[in-house]
Amino acid sequence: METAIFLIFAALALGSALMVVTHKSPVYATMSLVVTLFSLAVMFVLLGAPFIGALQVLVYAGAIVVLFLFVLMLLNISKEEHQQEGQTVHRWVALLGAGAFIGLVVPLLYRAAQPRNAGVLTEQFVSIREFARDLFGRYLLQFEIVGLLLLVAVVAATVVARKPPAAPSGAPGADSPVSEVEP
Amino acid sequence: MRSLDLLWLVPALPIAGAALNGLICLFWPKAGKATATLIGVGFPGVSMLVALAAIWQYLHGTNPAPFEQTLWSWTTGTFSIPIAFLLDPLSVVMLFIVTFVGFWIHVYSAGYMSHEPGYRRYFAYLNLFMGAMLLLILGNNFLVMFVGWEGVGLCSYLLIGFYFDQSFPPQAGRKAFIVNRIGDFAFLTGMFALAAKYGTLTYSKIFPVVVGAPEALKEHYALGLTFAGFVALCFFIGAMGKSAQIPLYVWLPDAMAGPTPVSALIHAATMVTAGVYMVVRSNAIYQLAPEIGTFVAVIGAFTAILAASIGLVQNDIKKVLAYSTVSQLGYMFLAAGLGAYTAAVFHLGTHAFFKALLFLGSGSVIHAMGGEQDMRKMGNLRKFMPVTFWTFALGTAAIAGVPGFAGFFSKDEILHNTAATGHWGLFAIGLLTAGLTAFYMVRAVAMTFFGKFRGTHEQEHHLHESPWVMTVPLLVLAVGAVGSGWVGIPEILGGGNSFHHFLSPVIADFSNRLPEHAVEHPEMAASTDWLLLIASVAAGLIGIGYAFKLYGRGEFGGASWARRFPAVYRLLDRKYWVDEIYDRLIIKPLGSFSRFLWKGFDDTIVDGSVRALAWATELSAEGGRLTTTGNVRHYALYFFLGVLGLFWWILRS
Amino acid sequence: MSLPNSVPVSWFLVLAALLFAIGVAGALTRRNGIGIFLSIELMLNAANVALVGYSRLLGERTGQIMVLFVMAVAAAEAAVGLGLFIAVYRQRRTIDVNRLNLMRW
Numbered sequence: 046m047e048t049a050i051f052l053i054f055a056a057l058a059l060g061s062a063l064m065v066v067t068h069k070s071p072v073y074a075t076m077s078l079v080v081t082l083f084s085l086a087v088m089f090v091l092l093g094a095p096f097i098g099a100l101q102v103l104v105y106a107g108a109i110v111v112l113f114l115f116v117l118m119l120l121n122i123s124k125e126e127h128q129q130e131g132q133t134v135h136r137w138v139a140l141l142g143a144g145a146f147i148g149l150v151v152p153l154l155y156r157a158a159q160p161r162n163a164g165v166l167t168e169q170f171v172s173i174r175e176f177a178r179d180l181f182g183r184y185l186l187q188f189e190i191v192g193l194l195l196l197v198a199v200v201a202a203t204v205v206a207r208k209p210p211a212a213p214s215g216a217p218g219a220d221s222p223v224s225e226v227e228p
Numbered sequence: 229m230r231s232l233d234l235l236w237l238v239p240a241l242p243i244a245g246a247a248l249n250g251l252i253c254l255f256w257p258k259a260g261k262a263t264a265t266l267i268g269v270g271f272p273g274v275s276m277l278v279a280l281a282a283i284w285q286y287l288h289g290t291n292p293a294p295f296e297q298t299l300w301s302w303t304t305g306t307f308s309i310p311i312a313f314l315l316d317p318l319s320v321v322m323l324f325i326v327t328f329v330g331f332w333i334h335v336y337s338a339g340y341m342s343h344e345p346g347y348r349r350y351f352a353y354l355n356l357f358m359g360a361m362l363l364l365i366l367g368n369n370f371l372v373m374f375v376g377w378e379g380v381g382l383c384s385y386l387l388i389g390f391y392f393d394q395s396f397p398p399q400a401g402r403k404a405f406i407v408n409r410i411g412d413f414a415f416l417t418g419m420f421a422l423a424a425k426y427g428t429l430t431y432s433k434i435f436p437v438v439v440g441a442p443e444a445l446k447e448h449y450a451l452g453l454t455f456a457g458f459v460a461l462c463f464f465i466g467a468m469g470k471s472a473q474i475p476l477y478v479w480l481p482d483a484m485a486g487p488t489p490v491s492a493l494i495h496a497a498t499m500v501t502a503g504v505y506m507v508v509r510s511n512a513i514y515q516l517a518p519e520i521g522t523f524v525a526v527i528g529a530f531t532a533i534l535a536a537s538i539g540l541v542q543n544d545i546k547k548v549l550a551y552s553t554v555s556q557l558g559y560m561f562l563a564a565g566l567g568a569y570t571a572a573v574f575h576l577g578t579h580a581f582f583k584a585l586l587f588l589g590s591g592s593v594i595h596a597m598g599g600e601q602d603m604r605k606m607g608n609l610r611k612f613m614p615v616t617f618w619t620f621a622l623g624t625a626a627i628a629g630v631p632g633f634a635g636f637f638s639k640d641e642i643l644h645n646t647a648a649t650g651h652w653g654l655f656a657i658g659l660l661t662a663g664l665t666a667f668y669m670v671r672a673v674a675m676t677f678f679g680k681f682r683g684t685h686e687q688e689h690h691l692h693e694s695p696w697v698m699t700v701p702l703l704v705l706a707v708g709a710v711g712s713g714w715v716g717i718p719e720i721l722g723g724g725n726s727f728h729h730f731l732s733p734v735i736a737d738f739s740n741r742l743p744e745h746a747v748e749h750p751e752m753a754a755s756t757d758w759l760l761l762i763a764s765v766a767a768g769l770i771g772i773g774y775a776f777k778l779y780g781r782g783e784f785g786g787a788s789w790a791r792r793f794p795a796v797y798r799l800l801d802r803k804y805w806v807d808e809i810y811d812r813l814i815i816k817p818l819g820s821f822s823r824f825l826w827k828g829f830d831d832t833i834v835d836g837s838v839r840a841l842a843w844a845t846e847l848s849a850e851g852g853r854l855t856t857t858g859n860v861r862h863y864a865l866y867f868f869l870g871v872l873g874l875f876w877w878i879l880r881s
Numbered sequence: 882m883s884l885p886n887s888v889p890v891s892w893f894l895v896l897a898a899l900l901f902a903i904g905v906a907g908a909l910t911r912r913n914g915i916g917i918f919l920s921i922e923l924m925l926n927a928a929n930v931a932l933v934g935y936s937r938l939l940g941e942r943t944g945q946i947m948v949l950f951v952m953a954v955a956a957a958e959a960a961v962g963l964g965l966f967i968a969v970y971r972q973r974r975t976i977d978v979n980r981l982n983l984m985r986w
């Protein structure tokens with residue numbers, strides 16, 4: 046039963062990941078990413094981390110991907126432009142590198158995890174209570190730091206994405222942008 | 229104050245004069261000629277007066293020991309070179325010749341060069357030469373001698389190439405310099421050997437040790453020679469270059485490209501005799517290497533006859549004198565090689581006077597002829613320039629060995645010693661050379677001063693006796709050419725041979741240590757001596773008489789000989805093809821080898837490797853530049869490939 | 882409650898590796914800035930799977946905590962990165978990274 050679920054969702058995750066990488070339209074690619082994220086949420090549950098799976102759905106699929114879609118809409122980007130000359134070498138080197146990565150890592154991972162297969166899942170391992178105890182106990186400081194990081198990120202994103210103030214008219218040498226987008 | 233203590237001024241004054249004239253030349257080129265003359269002639273003049281005073285005081289001093297004056301010492305580690313001057317009988321003779329003849333040639337130059345551009349430069353060089361020559365003869369060690377030796381070589385080069393705007397003189401200067409360099413190399417090698425063995429180069433420290441322990445120099449050293457033989461050979465090769473002996477004589481005839489007073493001073497009277505001076509100075513070593521001595525004598529004899537035979541057919545008046553100089557230098561080495569060192573120096577002294585006189589006379593002739601040097605275009609000049617003619621004739625009589633004149637005594641001394649040591653073959657060569665010398669000199673006199681004038685009307689119109697500034701030196705030197713031999717009248721003619729006795733303290737005496745060396749001045753029967761004397765006089769007179777017969781009436785009587793023996797004439801006219809042989813055997817192969825080093829080694833291998841390095845750098849830079857596209861994706865790819873490589877490195881086991 | 886455990890953890894790890902490779906390939910080949918971001922999200926998620934997998938393998942929950950942090954960082958990165966893209970788009974009218982070659986020699 047679990048094996049079947051794993052195989053189905055693994056295939057779904059890989060297939061939709063390929064879609065993310067290859068699809069011309071950014072919107073379709075983003076939607077494929079949502080599928081991948083959902084599949085991975087199932088994986089987390091299978092691995093005995095249901096809380097992570099829930100967060101995956103809520104935070105990733107619900108928040109981050111929506112942010113992507115929002116930006117896409119804002120910038121109104123529909124299709125990727127046509128391939129330019131001289132891109133094929135780059136593409137092949139990148140694919141070859143990725144292949145080499147798989148060749149290097151997969152056998153190793155497979156071998157490493159094989160002899161010590163995980164033991165039986167315990168209730169304690171899966172429980173949110175224990176997770177919360179860890180998070181707000183041992184890792185409280187790190188948690189707070191991450192919170193600070195998110196705050197900084199929010200401020201930074203606001204500053205960066207803000208529409209630059211219009212240069213005072215008649216001020217020579219003012220650093221005005223090439224063009225401005227009407228929101 | 230003793231004038232001996234002013235000895236250092238003797239070389240210092242001409243050097244100061246050279247520096248002064250040189251500086252004025254550089255910074256005040258518009259300066260008039262009067263100051264150039266004043267400095268250029270005045271400084272050597274004062275130098276001569278100081279030298280004469282020092283010589284006078286030395287000769288009349290109570291202490292007959294050699295006088296040494298140390299200015300300072302140049303020490304490196306344990307090896308010390310004193311910058312010091314030495315006055316002993318040998319340097320007294322040389323000092324007198326160099327300052328006296330040198331000064332009068334300076335005076336003469338003031339007239340001869342008066343219309344030439346580069347007047348001040350000329351005097352700067354000439355003064356520098358005087359300074360260097362005086363260093364050479366006054367130095368109390370071989371290194372100071374070498375400094376002077378190189379200095380005179382430099383001045384010789386500068387003065388041969390004085391007319392640097394023409395094509396030939398600079399070439400001749402280079403030739404002189406390069407040929408001399410071969411000799412200098414050997415001279416240096418000899419000095420190194422001496423310094424390595426004795427740890428010093430000072431005469432007064434080496435020679436007493438040599439005399440004290442002559443056996444040490446008889447041990448095998450290098451090249452199958454004893455130590456004495458090795459050093460003697462090295463020094464003689466050095467002398468070959470400077471004093472124009474076979475095979476390094478080829479530069480001297482070409483050196484006539486310089487101004488005539490230069491030929492008189494440097495290439496006849498003083499510099500070229502430096503080799504003789506050096507050999508005589510190192511006589512202690514040469515006495516211990518009799519095999520090298522014989523070699524020196526043979527080279528000298530062959531140089532003498534070879535140069536004399538070439539001189540027979542020369543038509544350029546200066547070339548005749550140049551080959552004559554080479555020939556006379558051969559005489560000196562003949563004497564020095566056979567151990568007759570005083571005879572060599574004696575001939576050196578008389579030769580300095582009469583050869584300087586002859587060169588100055590020829591200069592006077594050339595001056596009058598407007599630069600013409602070809603004797604075939606002269607003739608009958610005795611009518612126009614009597615002073616020049618008579619002084620030239622006296623010089624010719626001196627060199628031809630007419631009894632009573634200077635050359636007679638010195639040449640006879642050499643021939644006497646050659647015969648006395650039993651070298652009859654060399655004696656025959658010397659005798660023949662004496663005859664040839666008389667012949668070509670009288671031929672030159674006849675062609676120049678007798679017969680009809682064969683130049684253009686223009687030249688004839690301008691013929692004139694030279695001004696007094698040129699004739700006075702001629703007269704002074706003529707007195708020397710006649711009388712300088714009288715200091716060494718041999719005993720057989722009723723003289724005391726006082727010159728020989730004066731110089732004998734300089735000659736190392738091995739009679740206590742090595743009995744076989746005792747025969748330094750062998751006795752011979754008076755009748756044999758008379759016979760030799762008569763033979764030598766006869767050789768000279770036959771040469772004179774035959775030359776007059778052939779050329780005396782203004783005809784070229786030698787032409788009939790040339791017609792009769794065309795091959796011989798051609799051989800002599802082409803100077804035995806020596807220059808051509810050297811060109812083919814040495815210069816051409818050396819040139820091709822150098823070209824190979826240039827093109828084959830330097831250009832391809834040395835430069836090639838540098839160029840390859842530059843090329844590789846450029847190529848890698850070009851390649852590197854291509855990777856810097858500015859495209860972030862490319863950078864991301866490099867980053868990923870790097871991470872991949874790290875992965876492989878970590879996981880490679 | 883004893884939970885079933887019939888799928889070997891190594892399978893999850895292999896899945897993570899494959900996802901990561903796909904993400905790398907995408908990040909390197911896509912020219913659209915948003916596309917690159919999506920690929921990076923893929924890579925982060927692959928890392929998350931590996932973290933949780935090892936956490937399961939070793940019976941240690943710290944891996945899950947790490948995943949939480951990774952998500953937070955991913956969120957921050959997405960916010961700042963997308964803000965940057967908006968700014969770039971304002972200036973250059975494109976987010977094709979091939980055109981954004983300001984880091985040229």
